[in-house]
Amino acid sequence: MKRDTLARTSADAGISLLTFAVVCFAPLTVGAPLTWEGPFALGAVLGVLLLLRRRVPGTVLALSALVLLVYRTTGLYESGWAWPLAPALLTACAAKRYAVTAITVFVHLAFAVFGEIVFFSTSVPESVLRAGTEALWLGLPLALVTIRRQNAQRRAQQEALREQERRALLAEQRVEISRDVHDVVAHTLAVVGVHLSVAADALCADPDGPGVDVDAARAALDTAREARGAAMAELKAFVGDLRGVPQRGLTEIEALLDAARQAGLGVEVGRNGDLAAVSAAQSLAAYQVVREAVTNTLRHSGADRLTVRLTADGDELRVEISDDGAAASPVVPGHGLTGMRERVAAIGGSVEWESGDGFTVRAVLPLGAGGSAA
Structure with a gap:
């Protein structure tokens, strides 16, 4: 348990640091300056929020989206409208926060088109091209999450099917075992019962009279005892059958x-x-x-x-x-x-x-x- 917790914490810290680094230095690709109040501050805020992504994924995505919009519309950040949100978006989608995910994607892609035109006087074709690039950045993690979830569901269905088959097999085995036990016990009780009846008949007369047949009673009881021994041997053979020993025939x-x-x-x-x-x-x-x-x-x-x-x-x-x-x-x-x-x-x-x-x-x-x- 501690090892799993440490692994999750390390993964979250790594994602936060990677997001901070990418957000900080991405503006260099478009010739924008690196400032403390711009890329560094935005990277720090997004990185810190990602540390909470497992606990409150929807809230982390909403706050990250709001902060990014503020930085982009004020000109403090000039690199992207949507791609910095990819880790938070991926987590929210995996956590089934579909409403906040859909709203975030729609708003940021809309700003990717119209925000460029309104705030930066970018031409329409260029704005549409940038929006397509942003959509690709967002679509890739969403596709990965979808594929992963489908695979997980498929594995769960296969496991459920295997469990059903296992339960059905166990049920069949229980029925078969009950039949065999019934056969062994019923047959033995029938034989023993017959001989006990013979013994009882032989001993039912006056003990002092000539009607008592002690030898017949003893023979019947001996036969009943032999039947009991045979039943024990048969039960042992039955257990051997369960273990793979050749069965009777x-x-x-x-x-x-x-x-x-x-x-x-x-x-x-x-x-x-x-x-x-x-x-x-x-x-x-x-x-x-x-x-x-x-x-x-x-x-x-x-x-x-x-x-x-x-x-x-x-x-x-x-x-x-x-x-x-x-x-x-x-x-x-x-x-x-x-x-x-x-x-x-x-x-x-x-x-x-x-x-x-x-x-x-x-x-x-x-x-x-x-x-x-x-």
């Missing part, structure tokens, strides 16, 4: 189905076609579809059997998961089914589901849409 589907078997489901799997040629993006999407379908079966349907079919046929991968449980009709999709549809749609695929004699999910994923082989 078709090869991990068997682990999902093993968990379903341990939960008491009879699982049938069918694989057809060259599944090894499925790209990473499609492989991940297929895994997520199967995981969500298995989770829904465990949580909602009360099914006894689950069938999974994976078919790579031509330019598409078809995934079908069906169970024989009781499904609600019509099906109201929750976060899981909605997230599954969004994931598949993101790679150009489609998902549909239906309930009838059980619940069936069908997904069609286009092949060859990017990613490496799974």
Whole structure:
């Protein structure tokens, strides 16, 4: 902060000294004498005023314009009607003091024409020529300010656009993370819930009676604990995905189905076609579809059997998961089914589901849409 303040102060002092020097010695170019009450006094006044240009740019320009008019009309200064105001004019324009800037330019250019004729008996053509020169002196800094402001606005717009894109990307990433966390947690809770129910059923009889099945309860609790451990491993893998570690795919589907078997489901799997040629993006999407379908079966349907079919046929991968449980009709999709549809749609695929004699999910994923082989 102190360094910036020192830099601004040094720049202001340099501009003031340069203005003083130019205003003092410019009359020599037209053969006018250098006097203390003329060029030196005007240069000193304009230089001192410029020290305040950042605080009160409009006031500095107005006072500088008034002083210059007095010196020019009284003959104390004979070099220019407008160009000595260039630094003050530049600052006022940059500070958006457009009214005082426009008035100053108009008045001084008018005096550059008519003042020369009235006060110095200059011919009309020569007065117009001098006014054109003065206009050039004023137009150059104004053009520089305009270009600088346009560039600044363009940079600001580009930065705003980049910020919008960044926010949109973050929003998409948050949605994707929420889907993945939902899938992992929901699937694990479904598996654990089933086994806790089994354990509770095994222990619900009279503790002293023959109906208690401690071994079954222990096995169910062990399976629930294993599901919890698998969920922790999957969450770690998910964090690894965020860090760039390869994501899950078709090869991990068997682990999902093993968990379903341990939960008491009879699982049938069918694989057809060259599944090894499925790209990473499609492989991940297929895994997520199967995981969500298995989770829904465990949580909602009360099914006894689950069938999974994976078919790579031509330019598409078809995934079908069906169970024989009781499904609600019509099906109201929750976060899981909605997230599954969004994931598949993101790679150009489609998902549909239906309930009838059980619940069936069908997904069609286009092949060859990017990613490496799974």
